Amino acid sequence: MSERKIHTTQVAIMGAGPAGLMLSHLLHLAGIESTVVEIRSRRDISHTIRAGILEAGSVDLLVDSGVDNVLRNGHEHEGTEFRVNGEGHRIDFKGLAGSSVWLYPQNEVFDDLAARREADAGDVRYECSDTQITDVTGKPRITFTDSAGQDWELRAEILVGADGSRSYCRSQIPESDRTRYFNEYPFAWFGILTEAPRSAPELIYANSAHGFALISQRTDTMQRMYFQCDPTTNPADWSEDQIWEQLRLRVNGNGFALKEGPIVDKVVLPFRSFVNTPMRHGNLFLAGDAAHTVPPTGAKGLNLALHDVKLLFESLDSYFKSGSTALLDTYSDRALDRVWKAQYFSYWMTTLLHTVPGEQNHAFFRARQLGELRSLLESEHGRAYVAECYTGWQGK
Template sequence: MRTQVGIVGAGPAGLLLSHLLALHGIDSVVVDHRSREHIVARARAGVLEHGSARLLRAAGLGARMDREGIEHGGIYLQYDGVREHLDFRDLTGGRTVMVYAQTEVVKDLVEARQAAGARLEFEVADTRVDELDSRHPVLRYTAADGVRHEVVCDVIAGCDGFHGVCRPSIPDGVLRVFDRDYPYAWLGILAQVPPSTDELIYAYHPDGFALHSLRSPQVSRLYLQVDPDEQLSAWPDERIWEGLRRRFALDGWELADGLIFDRSITPMRSFVAEPMRYGRLFLAGDAAHIVPPTGAKGLNLAIADVTVLAEALVALLRDGRPELADAYSDECLRRVWRATHFSRWMTSMLHRAPGADAMREQLRLSQLRYTTASRAAATSLAENYVGYPPLRLDGLDLPGA
């Protein structure tokens, strides 16, 4: 087989890259070891930055998002018995975020790619990427029907996540890796109950952090800080709801509860691998970086990566101009490190660290008071939350931009 771009990973990064390239007449093959059903059902992130939502609309992928998503113009920070609102529209010149689950983004992308007749291969095995430092790298995999394929490419995009095969295929000594594990995790639930808030609530409490998010007018997404080695079996429904009620407690406000139909525990880490390119292999999304979920940056970084990558590959493969491809890693990493710092800052400010003494708690409360009382501090949080630097779309010449 022959294609211009071999894409490993059919998550949001890989599928969006395939879609953006197709809009510019560049063909691709997308492979993933998971099933289509697994990919479109997995509960993940749910907040799109202002630029991410604009990109999906410009690429013809925003119709259902605009019908079913929930636009938010701010968040609440809760601490020490108060709940303060940060108005993003006021602080950032009208920018907002969109609550629309990654699951739904992936559904829209799969439908769009299949409607366009794209080559999507699910449930593949023994995937390998070879000859990465040549002009024609090779993607090898065994399809679901047992047939072994060899695809000669111009470029390979590694969009296969932290545990994928692409990053480990880069020779030793090329990558520099930065890694940090955090001493807490999130117990996340999806519950069949209308949200008890109009916008996300980030709550600091002596028992630990809690987050009230949304998925739809009928479904709530909520999180509790737990220890990284905590077991789900230790958290029956009533204990979860009691923990949430205690951490969100506020005079005159009540948390509605309902049927929990999905739950998981997610450890938290920061990870960055640089550079994000080796030869004709380009890394994007979780293959190159992981951030704590507190700042809602993971999905948005993946979208930003492939927006930059799509423009670079169009210039390289259609126009014969390598400059943007050569600059890809540096351009992406500036955003990645900004998001990594913001995510760590939000995480540290809102989570109770194991063994924290009274002084550390007072320092954390002081930071929260300053963030909500100072317009400069609130603007910094808002600017980063809605997306900094703003995602640039003009280079892709998208039909809906």
């Protein structure tokens, strides 16, 4: 065991995903010191394929801070299509809400931020082990072993837990001081990556009697597609023919057909809704998946994390520049206001578009669901509600 070295910083950040790196980057621009501690390797994070829809506000946060590859390599989507029993209905985000979203995979957001922190000589420690946290209500301390085997004690004024849905930081909050809200869904997504051209210029959300499907994109030649399945499904049991049959049943129709190709990856993704309140305990602040997760249907996960970071950065900037704790003291409530709006929208989109297995009186549920979809899509106000929520409640 090596002799433990001591390092002091203003803000210690657990987790080097997009949320942790974005916060570290913003703090650097403001002249505030931070150190990021991460158990995974940079390569592992970069190769973790996650959601890829950025709200206008998330794009603004990246671009305004000088991380602007999204404008060159991303794809602006001014709307999306809801397909109901094979019939398409476009929702015009730009016309109805005045905003767009951008298709830009989360791992590319990470790569951009990681490269920027490296270029700025940011203190980001990957592949750390034996991590322990103490004194989160006073002067937080993190002990860990770095990738070279050196033991460290990191001392900070503020600790930020941006360490994902299995957050170690969150577990440091006593059970008596927090409330956990949880909902597990009775279905999952069967996801594929296929070598094929784009099937459509924008995302397609499909509802059918056979279940939900989502047609997304990655590049001009590589696409992501998902369909609803049982959470216990083993992707290895499914042939390419079976997968394409399910996607065709849920999406094709009225002259539209998916563009197909070889499947190079397949995975089953269970999902849930989760919120931990409050998002602060002493000098520990939670951000992103450490505090909340949403089903992917509403494309809110990464966007919520970046919004947390924006609020937390503004709070920390005020604290370190003026000594005022006013924004830090209200951070949790302000962040949770948006979190619960996003939880509602994500839950609503999920129940609107998925077929619920084992639903009592399934025929009634299906007919009622179709009635709701018609009411929504035939109403400009209904379409505007989807556009406003999906693009991120701009200015609110």
